Amino acid sequence: MTHRTIPGDEPLRVVLAGAGSMGRAWLSTIVAAPDVELVAVADIDPDTARSATAAAGWPDLPVGADAVALAATTGAHAVVDATVPEAHHPVTTAALFAGLAVLGEKPVAATLAQALSLAAAAEVTGELFMVSQSRRWNPQLFALRAMAADLGALGTLTTEFFRAPRFGGFREEMAHPLLVDMAIHPFDSARFVLGAEPVAAYCEAYNPSWSWYDGAAAATAVFEMEGGIRYVYTGSWCSPGAETSWNGVWRVSGEKGSARWDGDTGPVLDADVLPAERSPSPYSGIAGALQVFAEALRTGSTPMGEVHENVLSLAMVEAAVRSAESGRRVLIDDVLDQAHEQALREETHADVRAALAGWTSVRSALTA
Template identity: 60%
Template sequence: MSFRTVTTDGPLRLVVVGAGGMGRAWARTIQASADTELVGIADLSSAAAESAAEEIGVPGLALGSDAVELARRAGADAIVNATIPEAHHPVTTAALLAGIPVLGEKPVAASVAEGLSLTAAAEHTGELFMVSQSRRYHRSLHAAKRRLAPLGAVGIVAVDFYKAPHFGGFRDEMDSPLLLDMAIHQFDMARFLLDADPVSVSCEEYNPAWSWYAGDAAATAVFAMEGGARFVFNGSWCSPGFETSWNGSWRISAERGSVLWDGEGEPGADPDEDAAEAVDDPGQEIAGSLREFVAALRHGREPMGRVHANVMSLAMVEAATQSASQGRRVVIDDVLDRSYDAALATERDADVLAVMKAWSSVRDALSHKEERQ
């Protein structure tokens, strides 16, 4: 499934939508790359956009409240959607329907249903919509995957995630702060390591007595994955002392050995056999996402995180929260089917609706996966 490439000369011209902390991080990353140029910042708050432009220090930077209008006025080739999750669907939909490619912050949208709508919008328009799952862009994660190659079939992927951040603000009041705001990173990394999608999940959430979060800040989830492997997530956002990295601490058990990775340094394997191929550097976090987005638009190269492939990572989050609240195992296809029905019922664009109605099944529609590393 192809998408439109960009053939303009010079650096890729980008507008950042959202002038908060993440939008400013994207703006700085765009400015630091020789392959991209920041040409505008859009935000509903003119004061926030002006403050971000002043902080970034780009003279004459175009500003505005409407992403599409600003992108056209500034001559942008694409937008980076760094808005809050609730705004991901309307902002990305408007851009795609206007013929503008989008690199979006995770999650793909606020719900799987909205993610399916965006998948269909990308198909209808032929524009690239890529989601930045930034923690896939770590050389040691790719090295861990290479170390698995000689070890045969993988049976268990397990990650421990223990941190104690005092964020303040909305995270402290969320019902499921760990699952909803953080776990998608580890869920997506497990899909990358296994080259497999989820089948079902059993999940329990809880909150230690000393937790400073209103909602459950700890969880254990066991996913059955395609091919029979299990992915076990064990995490907490209120565990001070001996904290793991933000990527977590990983153990991957395969037929002929295991791989360990602390989330930052070089992975180890036992037995220690050299992987068949050297590991290319994927770039680091959002800078890696940006580099891959540019390569995709310039050369038509299939990127990690294209919307079709990424929706499954959000489906893992929704399924885990449902399992925890209902106290039972949840089948991923049931989540997809309910989300599909919701997407059909709420879609306002007739052409996008027609694309969704033409799908033989949701899983088949999402099976257009990225080229494997």
């Protein structure tokens, strides 16, 4: 997809929307980024925005409740959307239609239907919408992906994720905290490592007897990926002792050998092959995502995480939840088609609705 670019000789001017815990991480990242200028901070609660700018040492930065209004008065090019998931659709839609590019936090939107609407809104407006899936921007994950490419045909990819955080708040009240809030990261990384898209999901989600969560704090999911590869995720958010890293523990099993990654240190190749020479990824974390976003806005290139490319990670989450609730294997294309029908029913922008209606296949609209 082509998108509008900005002149290469001026800084990228950014409004940050959402000044909560992730917003504060973005605030310091934007301020530190070369050739990027933070021009304002929006939060639905302007006092939250003011205290975040003051804490970061920028007490005079303009703040307000509306990111688009602040962008208009400050001449911004783009919005970084670090609001709560339910606000991603309205905040990002308003920004795209105001002629602003958007770099959004994961998940792309609160529902898959809203995610499809945002992909269509990017098409209609010609603005770049990229999703920052922060754990994908990990040089060690890039190295694991390179090793996977050396293993010949691939059979199985596994992730084990076992931790025992006590967050309090909304995560302890969600029906599927592990799948919806956390597992989207490894699901997204699995697509990246395998270079293969999901076909079907079977998942069991459950809550161990000692869990301090209301919903399913543990889950095991098996995804069929393109080419018949299986991706197996098993995790728990109430598993004290022998905790894995926050990235989880990974194994790729292929025709010529295996690669393992503990999620914290460099991956290890165990295969009778001569690994191809590859330079390490220069991008890391949300700073890497911001750098790639800025480059894409200057060059017109399509960045990793462009909305169309990101949506299938959320589709994996919705398919896993649906499988866990129904006890059935779920086809990703069925999940996409139902989300498309819902998006057409809910869409209020006539031209976004027309763009959605023009998609003959959701998968091909996302992967073209």
